[in-house]
Amino acid sequence: MYQYTDFDRQFIRLRAEQFRDQLGRWQAGKLTEEQFRPLRLQNGWYVQRYAPMLRVAVPYGELSSTQLRVLARVAREYDQPEPALLAEAQATQEKLGEIPLADGRRIGTKLKYGYGHFTTRTNVQYNWIPLSKAADVMDLLATVQLHGIQTSGNCIRNINSDALAGIAADEIADPRPFCEILRQWSTLHPEFSFLPRKFKISINGAREDRAALGWYDVGLQLVKNDAGELGFKVRVGGGMGRTPTISPVLREFLPWNQLMNYLEAVIRVYNRYGRRDNSWKARIKILVKAEGQSYIDQVNEEFRQIVEDEGGPHTITQAEYDRVAANFREPDLDLSPANAEAETLELLRTAASDDHDFGRWLTSNVLPHRHPQLRAVMLSFKRLGYAPGDATAEQMEAAAELADRFSGGESRVTHEQNLLLPWVRRDQLPALYQAAKALGLAKPNIGLLTDMIACPGGDFCSLANARSLPIAEAITERYQDLDELWDLGEIDLHISGCINSCGHHHSGHIGILGVDKDGKEWYQITLGGADGSNLSGPATPGKIIGPSFSASEVPGVIEALLAVYRTERLPLAGDAEGPRHENFIDTVRRVGLDPFKAAANAARHPAETEAA
Amino acid sequence: MPRATLLKPKPPEASHTMKIIAAHEHHTDVAGQKLIELPNDTNPFELDLAGVDRIDLQFPKFTDGRAFSQARLLRGRLKFAGELRATGDVLIDQLVQMARCGFDVAVLREGVDMADAQRQFDRFKAFYQGDVTHPLPHFREAA
Numbered sequence: 001m002y003q004y005t006d007f008d009r010q011f012i013r014l015r016a017e018q019f020r021d022q023l024g025r026w027q028a029g030k031l032t033e034e035q036f037r038p039l040r041l042q043n044g045w046y047v048q049r050y051a052p053m054l055r056v057a058v059p060y061g062e063l064s065s066t067q068l069r070v071l072a073r074v075a076r077e078y079d080q081p082e083p084a085l086l087a088e089a090q091a092t093q094e095k096l097g098e099i100p101l102a103d104g105r106r107i108g109t110k111l112k113y114g115y116g117h118f119t120t121r122t123n124v125q126y127n128w129i130p131l132s133k134a135a136d137v138m139d140l141l142a143t144v145q146l147h148g149i150q151t152s153g154n155c156i157r158n159i160n161s162d163a164l165a166g167i168a169a170d171e172i173a174d175p176r177p178f179c180e181i182l183r184q185w186s187t188l189h190p191e192f193s194f195l196p197r198k199f200k201i202s203i204n205g206a207r208e209d210r211a212a213l214g215w216y217d218v219g220l221q222l223v224k225n226d227a228g229e230l231g232f233k234v235r236v237g238g239g240m241g242r243t244p245t246i247s248p249v250l251r252e253f254l255p256w257n258q259l260m261n262y263l264e265a266v267i268r269v270y271n272r273y274g275r276r277d278n279s280w281k282a283r284i285k286i287l288v289k290a291e292g293q294s295y296i297d298q299v300n301e302e303f304r305q306i307v308e309d310e311g312g313p314h315t316i317t318q319a320e321y322d323r324v325a326a327n328f329r330e331p332d333l334d335l336s337p338a339n340a341e342a343e344t345l346e347l348l349r350t351a352a353s354d355d356h357d358f359g360r361w362l363t364s365n366v367l368p369h370r371h372p373q374l375r376a377v378m379l380s381f382k383r384l385g386y387a388p389g390d391a392t393a394e395q396m397e398a399a400a401e402l403a404d405r406f407s408g409g410e411s412r413v414t415h416e417q418n419l420l421l422p423w424v425r426r427d428q429l430p431a432l433y434q435a436a437k438a439l440g441l442a443k444p445n446i447g448l449l450t451d452m453i454a455c456p457g458g459d460f461c462s463l464a465n466a467r468s469l470p471i472a473e474a475i476t477e478r479y480q481d482l483d484e485l486w487d488l489g490e491i492d493l494h495i496s497g498c499i500n501s502c503g504h505h506h507s508g509h510i511g512i513l514g515v516d517k518d519g520k521e522w523y524q525i526t527l528g529g530a531d532g533s534n535l536s537g538p539a540t541p542g543k544i545i546g547p548s549f550s551a552s553e554v555p556g557v558i559e560a561l562l563a564v565y566r567t568e569r570l571p572l573a574g575d576a577e578g579p580r581h582e583n584f585i586d587t588v589r590r591v592g593l594d595p596f597k598a599a600a601n602a603a604r605h606p607a608e609t610e611a612a
Numbered sequence: 613m614p615r616a617t618l619l620k621p622k623p624p625e626a627s628h629t630m631k632i633i634a635a636h637e638h639h640t641d642v643a644g645q646k647l648i649e650l651p652n653d654t655n656p657f658e659l660d661l662a663g664v665d666r667i668d669l670q671f672p673k674f675t676d677g678r679a680f681s682q683a684r685l686l687r688g689r690l691k692f693a694g695e696l697r698a699t700g701d702v703l704i705d706q707l708v709q710m711a712r713c714g715f716d717v718a719v720l721r722e723g724v725d726m727a728d729a730q731r732q733f734d735r736f737k738a739f740y741q742g743d744v745t746h747p748l749p750h751f752r753e754a755a
Contacts, residue, residue: 007738007750014735021735022705025728031703038675039705154675184740185749190712191684194677260749271681309689313742313749320751 001062001410002180003327004145011187015149016142019043020135042155042193044148045134049462050089051081052134054126055151056141060161060179060203061122061412061420065400068411070144071124072396075116078137081128086111093459096467096521099474099551107474109459109467116396118381118389120453120504121160121200122413123151127460149187154195154282156186156267160202162210163414166328167376167422169368173222173230175205177325178259181316185260192267196274197282199267200239209532212415214238214246214539215507217284218266223253230256236266236299237288240501244541245285250296257321258307260314265302269295331408331423335373342427350430358433360444360486366429367420375426377406379419379441380451384476387469388454389417398439406432417453418446447490447535449562450476453504457497457514458521464497466514466521466551471495474555488562490535491584506541507531509585510561515548522548525557527596528588536585545597553604560603564595630711630718632729638699638719640668649699652678656686664694669715671700680713687714687744704729708736712743 019040026036040046044055056071063071081089093109100106117125129137141147150157159179166174182201186192192199204211205222213219219235231253238247254262270284273291288295306312350358367376379399381389391399399419403411406428407421414420419441424432436442445451452475455461457468472495479485494508498515505511511526529542549557562584569587572580588596640649647666648659659667667686669679679698686692698710698718707718707729720729742749 007754011736011740018732018735021728021731030725030728035674035703039703154677184751187740188709188736189741190709190739190743191680192677193709194675194680194706268681268684272678276676276678305689310747313747313752317752323751 001064001328002176002324003329005327008184009145012142012145012147012149015043015147015188016135016138019138023131023135038153038194040131040134041153042150043138044151045131046152047131047462048127048460049458050085050092050460051128052131053456053460054129054134054137054148055119056116056124056126056146056148057151057158058122058124058146058413059183060159060165060176061163061414062176063411063413064144065403065409065411067144067146068396068400068403070140070146071116072393072400074126074129074137074140075114075391075396076393078129078133079114079116079126081113086113086128093467096458097551099470099555101474101477101555105477107470107477109470111459112387112390115390115392117387117456118391118413118417118419120415120417120455120502121158122163122415123158124413125456127456152198153193154197155193155199156189156195157198157200159183159186160200160211160216160415162204162206163412163420164210164367164376164422165203165205167369167371167374168206168210169370170207171205171370172207172224173205174325174328175203175211175220175222176328177321178220178222178256179203180324180327181320182259182263185263185314192271195267195271196276197279197284199270199284201263208534209539210415212504212507212531212539214532215240215504216247218263219247220259222256225253232256232259234262234266237285238539239283239285240504240506241283242280242499243283243285244501244506245289246539246541247285248288250299257316257318258303258312259316261306261312262299262303264314265299265306269298269302273298331410333374333408333423333425335371335425346427346430357444357482358430360482361433361442362429364444364446364448365442366424369422373426375424375429377421377424377429377432377436378414378446379411379421379436380443380445381418381441382445382451382476383440383443384473384480387456388452388472391419395439395441399441402432402435402439402441405435415453416446416451418451444482445485448485449488449491449493450479450485452476452493452495453508454495455497455502457495457503461497461502463500464514465499465516466497466523468495468497468503468512468514471512471523471551471554475558478555478559488565489581489583492529492531492536493558494529504531505529507536507539508542509536509588510558511542512554517548521551523551523554524548525554525561525600527561527593528585530585535583537589543593545593545600549600549604556603556605557600560599561596564599568595630707630716630733632707632724632726633717633719635719635721638697642666650682652676652682654682656682656690661686661690661692661694664692666695666697667692668697668699671698671702674701674703674706680709683710683713683715684744688747704732708732712739712745714744 046053098106098108202216221233234251235247412420454472458464496503496505526542530536532539
């Protein structure tokens with residue numbers, strides 16, 4: 001992974017020092033609440049329902065085991081609420097009610113602490129750190145080059161990429177050097193720190209779009225032109241929220257070295273003309289939609305002037321590209337032929353032991369690698385008893401241990417809120433499986449229904465209209481049978497507690513959105529959304545299947561939708577694994593929403609909802 | 613607050629300087645000076661800059677960052693050589709980025725602790741991106 005220079009390290013230390021200065025001035029009354037707010041936000045500090053929330057940046061998802069251990073330490077030492085605060089929060093949340101399961105059990109809020117939460121934008125969040133300890137936490141994080149720079153606020157946010165960047169078998173070019181170059185360029189940008197609204201960039205280097213490019217403010221796809229030269233297909237103006245928008249392509253081919261010159265033009269025009277009168281209309285997608293070709297013309301003219309009149313000062317030099325690329329050091333792995341042989345024997349031995357779950361794990365949690373002797377392994381953080389993407393201090397430490405033993409010390413936070421080990425030797429898969437299983441991180445459910453995305457929702461977030469976590473838990477409880485889960489196949493289930501869409505409900509095959517009706521929690525359900533992956537098809541927002549459902553209706557409605565799928569799906573030619581069939585998303589597209597709407601409606605229970 | 617404080621960065625390699633004046637010392641009718649008070653939604657390319665000594669750029673709220681781009685264009689593209697003054701709702705935490713965008717004077721509200729402001733200038737020795745005072749990014753300067 002990327003090795004930071006002395007300059008990088010010092011920069012992060014100084015940022016921590018600057019934050020301590022700002023926090024101190026706020027505490028001393030020299031900064032008002034309103035003045036401090038954007039400053040703390042640009043360091044990752046929100047104020048939530050019961051306590052502050054810290055969002056730590058994990059640039060393009062890459063974490064060293066050393067960093068993971070410090071994240072664990074923050075969870076253990078700082079993510080600790082005062083007992084009275086926790087009790088008050090728990091009591092308040094319990095008033096929101098419980099979700100009944102078919103077997104009579106009920107799911108309510110169980111507030112936890114002492115953990116980190118992996119987010120869809122590959123950051124790590126904490127929910128209970130008091131602001132009085134904020135500067136100490138930032139100092140601790142800075143010791144391993146972690147920080148909260150621009151993880152919130154109306155600025156250029158953490159850069160995202162494909163979790164398989166640099167190791168994917170289908171890669172056109174490695175996006176990570178460009179991610180890092182953009183991380184540096186966007187950090188404390190003097191002109192772009194007070195934009196109309198937040199600004200998110202995602203970069204993909206593979207043939208498959210695994211970085212949800214169409215959904216980003218800027219989506220960059222590495223491509224090669226007819227002459228074999230490397231460049232970017234540039235999309236601008238995507239986003240979720242109230243106005244889900246898939247970005248149009250602004251440039252089919254931008255030479256790679258012009259990336260920053262061009263983005264400077266894109267963002268400068270946005271900074272000057274983006275709406276600031278209404279925060280719901282302030283994202284760049286609204287400007288691009290409203291201005292259309294006029295926006296594109298302005299960007300092109302600004303880009304021309306940056307290059308021709310100013311000499312394109314941010315042109316990426318070959319030397320800088322080479323330097324950054326070389327700093328993504330591959331781990332020193334022993335890949336001698338002897339290991340290749342041992343690997344085969346070991347795999348055969350294990351296969352002979354007829355471990356069905358191991359076989360499933362090899363299929364769903366182990367991903368191809370550009371190096372034939374290596375694999376990428378997904379540790380599943382989607383398991384009963386934990387919210388999607390939550391990792392306790394002990395689990396983060398254990399994952400760091402796995403990264404050291406099996407993956408050259410590197411792990412990656414994924415968009416789907418799991419942790420990926422990117423450098424696993426094939427012959428070590430059985431040993432890794434056993435170790436991960438002992439930790440409860442080897443559930444063979446990657447890509448399946450229970451590998452759902454969920455935001456923290458109304459249990460923590462002050463923006464949320466409804467809770468996400470009890471809904472997630474109810475569905476997880478219902479679908480514990482692996483045979484059933486595997487029979488349902490690959491399904492993207494995304495849950496957001498409000499229209500801000502942190503749980504990316506718009507791009508879920510099944511999307512669940514929390515809405516507020518008369519102070520009660522209701523949920524709108526959408527079908528047919530896509531993030532742009534091969535499985536999902538071109539990025540598109542899901543369609544609403546009817547009036548919203550009460551919290552207690554949601555698990556039954558999901559079950560009804562899946563029953564329709566089972567009835568309607570077409571069989572495909574099977575293989576040694578058994579019978580195969582059309583994926584959920586393909587069935588939804590083929591048969592349309594009507595049968596799903598009818599089944600969802602039939603699953604309502606208005607009388608009970610009224611009584612509740 | 614002193615009459616006009618010149619904030620000087622300690623390290624010799626940084627050249628982001630800025631003159632800070634208090635609100636009561638900010639006047640828009642200075643004899644012999646031609647100045648423009650520029651709303652932040654005005655296109656700087658449409659200005660006649662001939663003979664202009666000073667342009668007052670505006671921050672109606674400190675979170676409204678349009679004037680950063682105006683300053684960057686006036687200084688970096690249009691090569692305006694007169695004074696660029698930041699007026700309105702200005703925080704000391706924004707002074708360094710203002711200097712980097714080409715501002716040379718900022719009007720601060722009364723009662724700001726100048727030691728607090730000076731500390732912000734002393735902190736970072738260099739930045740990643742190029743700016744108006746250092747057009748080349750760090751990687752090209754370091755190369």
